[in-house]
Amino acid sequence: MEGGPNAIKIILENFCAAMVSIEKIDQLAGQILRNKKRSNFIVDLLKYASESKKIQPCVKSVSWLCQIFGSYLKDAKFRLFLDQSEQQMFEKNSANLNSDEKYRLWMNQRLGDLKNVMLDYLKNTSAKSPKFKTIKITCLTGLFDLMKYETQTKKDQEIEGKYQIPQELLECIIDAFLSVELDDKLIKKFRSYLTYWDMRYFILKYLLIDFYKKNPVTETLLENMLNIFAVIPGLVTEEKQTPKTDSANDTESQPDKSLEEPKNNSTNEQKLFVLRKENLAVNSKITQQEVHRKLFNDCFVNYLKNQLSAKLYKKLLIKLPEKLIPKMTNPLMLADFLTHSYNSGGLISVLALNSLFILINNYNLDYPNFYQKAYQLLDSAIFHTKYKDKFFQLLDMFLLSTHLSAGLVAAFIKKLSRMSLTCPPGDLKFLVLFTYNLLIRHPNCKILIHNKTKADIFEDPYDIDCPDFRNCNALKSSLWEIQSLKNHYCAYVSKEIEKMNSLSQPVEFQLDDAFENNSYEAIIEMELDSNKATANCALNYSLSINEENNGFYDMKVSNLVKIN
Amino acid sequence: MSFKAHDKRVKTLLVEYKNQFKGNAFNDKRIGENDKNMSLEDKMFKRFVAERQKSRKINKFNLNDDEFDNPSNKVELTHYGQNLSQIERFERVQLSDDDEVDENDPDKGKINAEFVSKNFFGGFNENSEDLEGKKKNRKEWIEEMITKSKMLKYEKQKEKDRTLDMTEELDKEWKNIIPLIGKMSRDLKKEEEQKKTKADEYDVLVRSLQFESEKAQPTNKSKTSEEIEKERVESLSKNERELKERMNREVEESLEEDLKQKKSFLKKTPANHISPDDIEFDDPEYLEMFRRQEVAMKNKKLNEELEKKAKEEEQDESENEQTGDSDKEEVEELISEKDFGDENESVQKSNFSEYKNEKWVKEFENVCLKMDQKSIDCSQFDAFLKSLIQKLDPSRDENNKKRLCLLTEYLISYYQSMFRFKSPSNISIDSNLANLLTNYIFDFIYKYGNKSTKKDPSPYIALFKRILDNLNKDYLNLKINERKIPQLDILFTFKLISSIFPTSDFRHQIITPCLLIMARYLIQSQIQNIGDLFRGLFLCNLCYEFVSKSKRYIPECVQFLNGALYLAANINSKNINQNLSLSNFELSTIFESFKRTKLRLSIIQKSDDLTELSLTKTSLDEKIQTDDSTKAAIISYVIDLLTSFAKIYQEMVSFKEIFSLSKKILDCINTDNNPTELKERISKIAEFIDQINLNPRQHLKCLIKKPVASKLHEPKIQSKTKFDPRHHNSLTSEKQLFAKKYKKELKSAIKEIRHDSQFLARVQLKEQLEKDAKRTQKVKEIMGSLANQEGDYQKVKRQKI
Secondary structure, eight states: OOOHHHHHHHHTTSHHHHHHHHHHHHHHHHHHHGGGGGGGHHHHHHHHHHOOHHHHHHHHHHHHHHHHHHHHHGGGGOOOOOHHHHHHHHHHTTTGGGGHHHHHHHHHHHHHHHHHHHHHHHOOOSSOSSSHHHHHHHHHHHHHHHHHHHHHHHSEEEEEEEEOOOOOHHHHHHHHHSSSSHHHHHHHHHHHHHHHHHHHHHHHHHHHHHHHSSSSSHHHHHHHHHHHHHOOSOOOOTTOOOEEEEEEEHHOOOOHHHHHHHHHGGGTOOSSSSGGGGSSSSTOOOOHHHHHHHHHHHHHHHHHHHHHHHHHHHHHHIIOOOOOOOOSSSSGGGGGHHHHHHTOOHHHHHHHHHHHHHHHHHOOOOOTTTTHHHHHHHHGGGGGSHHHHHHHHHHHHHHTTTSOHHHHHHHHHHHHHHHTTTTTHHHHHHHHHHHHHHHHHHOOGGGGGGOHHHHBBBSOOOOOTTTTTTOOOOOGGOOOOHHHHHGBBHHHHHHHHHHHHTOOSSOOOHHHHHHHTHHHHHHHHHHHHHTTTOBBBOOOOOOOOHHHTGGGGGGGHHHGGGOO | OOOHHHHHHHHIIIIHHHHTTOOOOOOOTTTTOTTTTOOOHHHHHHHHHHHHHHHHHHTTOOOOOOGGOOOOOOOOOEEEEEEHHHHTTTTOOOOOOHHHHOOOOTTSOOOOOOHHHGGGGGGGHHHHHHHHHOOOHHHHHHHHHHHHHHHHHHHHHHHHHHHHHHHHHHHHHHHHHHHHHHHHIIIITTTEEEEEEHTHHHHHHHHHHHHHHHHHOOOOOOOOHHHHHHHHHHHHHHHHHHHHHHHSSOOOOOOOHHHHHHHHHHHHTTSSSOOOOTTTOOOOHHHHHHHHHHHHHHHHHHHHHHHHHHHHHHHHHHHHHHHHHHHHHHHHHHHHHHHHHHHHHHHOOSSSSSHSSHHHHHHHHHHHHHHHTSSOOOOHHHHHHHHHHTOOOTTTOTTTHHHHHHHHHHHHHHHHTTOOOSTTTTOOOHHHHHHHHHHHHHHHHHHOOOOOOSSOOOOHHHHHHHHHHHHHHHHSSSOGOOOOOOHHHHHHHHHHHHHHHHHSSBBBBTTHHHHHHHHHHEEEEEESSHHHHHHHHHHHHHHHHHHHHOOOBOOHHHHHHHHHHHHHOOOSTTTTTGGEEEEEHHHHOOOOHHOOOOOOOOOOSHHHHHHHHHHHHHHOOOOOOOOOHHHHHHHHHHHHHHHHHHHHTSTTTHHHHHHHHHHHHHHHSOTSSSSSSHHHHHHHHHHHHHHHHOOBOOOOOOOOOOOOOOOOOOOOSSOOOOOOOSSSTTHHHHHHHHHHHHHHHHHHHHHHHHHHHHHHHHHHHHHHHHHHHHHHHHHHHHHHHHHHHHHHHHHHHHHHO
């Protein structure tokens, strides 16, 4: 079949047993493509695709089959059946068909087989090996390609507002795709299809309502949906710009993503995958970004109605402020959801804080007891969480305004200083500098470190357990805690506190570097590095053990601590 | 018009007027011309001096400088043909080479007669003419002179260079020869040399005495025991003072003086610090000096020693083989080797690997192994170490310093391995051995690791840093659930560190990170069983030792103890909960690990005795439950620790806040079942905390600086107040005063200007008048001469007629 040297080559390579099947597949596919009469080999290929245990032949056969059916669908004579009924009619009359019609029927059936094979692969949960991912990716591309070919064979694409895309196929793909756990590569691939305006439109539309009807809601499903929502491209608008230029801006603002996308996106062109631009009406919904955003908005709000697990809930709250809120047309619809999460307490509240603050700040949400809640959230448990840096940054932002009442700020300061008594040394730097900044920002609070009233105080007037900062008497107190931290074992802490003693620097400190190197490891490393730390390295002048006979190596526990 | 004003105008306005249209002016630079205070004589003198200085200027570009100076340029006074200036330096003047030959020549230094007759006093013209027969003109003659002198100079220079080169060459060759001579004397002619040295003994003695007399300084008179005691106390108190200073502030590193002082202290006070090997050890510097004094003797001795050493090593080798043969417990050896390998890897990424395979390392390992098997006792081990150290004395070999450092590493890892128990049955710790090892390690560091600067960190310090760094990284790599309080070997490493370095320093390269590591263990570890808890408490105990002197606050310790109390109070279980409800904030300060653990310390059955806890046993306990008396013992340990922490923190301002939670939990511990001793302790600490809480405190006052005034010019102070009592109270008075003053000033200014213009007008008028007078004078003259002319002319005319 193949020309001279190639044939010899093939024979040589046949010696390698592993390669046999691949070569065979190549051969079969070549024959099918060249001669329609050899289409029977499709069955063999399908067998390879579905039953082969090795990855390579599988991938190969699937991609060949997609190609074969692509070329088949291009042929107008053998085009697809319009709908189920036509196919059934053909099947009933199978005896009376001429050869072309028979061929058409047969091919249609095989196409259905292929789709099933590929969908099965997509749904397969068992295999998580990296090799299996390549199959999944091939199947995904193959399915989308088939969808493209199918659409193109349908002539009248827009009839009375109804778009002729293989809706059924699309739905099957999405169902299969979302039902199993996804990894980054697959999501990336899927995202590349979402850059096409038509695909995005149809998929969002499907996810809006119908999707839930067809599928049982599971944990993986919800997680996948969240991941997809987070990466959906082309929905972020910048104000007062037409959607057209916007898509260009979008790619510019995300250079890392634009690399993956074909370049024609940057030339103000709205990419379409299956449909052709000529066929669309001027004001077609598909080409309007606002419509897409609205769709997304509704999709997401619908999504939130589902019961989310705690893990997913946290993930959602983390992704919300940066990845989801900007894409929505009406983020205020999240207000209830966020309020609920904010009130639920613990870590969830801390995470919800960020999104809530965005709503208040950018979308004019009126939230009456915001500071009250934030004040209550503040406690020592925060030091042991992963999100403490983010939380502290937010806290800094909340208290940025100089129009806050002195009582409120004093309550925060006092609580922070109380926390500093039980705080790891890494975070102390932030606490101290932040307190300093607050004192500079709100000169009325300086009474906390400089109070001229002479009185003996037995009980700290500040009541830490009082939930309302208005009644906690913070302004009547003093920052004794910070003062006593001068005796902290970590030298640089007491150095920072020295600064506060006189408020010598009338400018606020930059807090950014307080968040760097605030873990134990980093501090220990810093202290060990003699180039950075200018610490002395003296020795004891005599060995203290000698003096007390056996000293510490007395193994009686009762002798360890000597209470005078 | 006053004269004063007039004079002033003459000086200023008039000058200006005169220079009115002139672009530049002459500057009178004559010295002292404008200085009225200078007398005429002074002026003359100064001018003369200046002139002389000017003429003194040396021509830099004159090639014929110094000795062959052009006589025409410089006038020099000579004596015997020598510069007087040179003679005045009173150096022994080298006269010309000729003079040296005939020292007794009476005409020494005189120019020879021929030359004089030729050249002096105008004689040369004829003579030269006669002799040469050819007339040279003056110019040619001078040129010849110059070339001759140059030639002479060049030759002299050459001669000098040659001698210099030769000397250098000679030096070099001599240097090459020196070792040869030395070697010969050492290797080939040993006996001869011995005889020689014997024969020279007297010489040596004399010479050494000579050197001594040159070098020796009066020694201090020998001290009485009282004085020595006094000195010791003084140095101790000085060290104590330094320690305190370091505690209170950060002392910049590498204060050379401090180090020196320390060194001198080291020399002076062996009495204070007795180390097991002081007799053999000597300060390297001292040795250096010693060596310099008697090189020959030392050389000989060294040779002997080397020989001895070689013999010893041979013996050791044979011994080694013997032991190897006799023991044949290969399995154990394998184990030990493996152990050591592991330890070394964990402790060091050694830079001394070159010495690892040396013989003494093996010996050391063997002895350690024997020590482990208890086949030798502590004193034998000590003796072995002493001999080893003698062998590795750094005065013998430069590399021995590194070897000693490696030995220290081994000692540390052996020390650590002491606390690593291979079998649960054998879990005792030999405290004598631990003391011994600590002593040795401290000695090494004290003697050789003392000098550590930024540029040149001591390898011993680096050793400890590496240990800490590894601990830090190892802990980081653990998963959160696997993080536990470390075992005793690491805990006792901290102990070792605390005994070597001063723990009270404000900031210390080893102590500060060490404390941080310890605190991290407390805060991030999981507490799952009694052993974990006990090791945590022991760690708290170590922390306490670290800060007991400096009284620094370690929040992690207090929190950990609170957590332990929390377990004792059994707050989570429902039945005892009614007494106590912790607020959210208070709950948040208790570590997660205590909230999560299944461990409980509540005492269920009444018991009366406290078990004596064993450090080793309890720290290995992996049970979750234990009997009540052990629980009681642990609780009492917690209470003890808490009490000691409370005692060192009692002066802190926020003592109350720090211990409020502890107090709260203490109050609700159900003491019914507790042994009476424990009950007492609990009530004691509760009382103590209450008592401290009663101390009142004051509001904070920060050091507010006085406002610094912005910089002003010096205030103008008027001696006379222009204060008019009539307008005293009216606000306008000041304004009026100013208005008045202004008016006055204005008037005076106008007056001044008017005077100025008058003055100028006067000057101009004067000039004009002078000019006019000159003109009329001239006109008169001309007219007169013209009249004369006319008269003459008329006269002539009349005569003609």
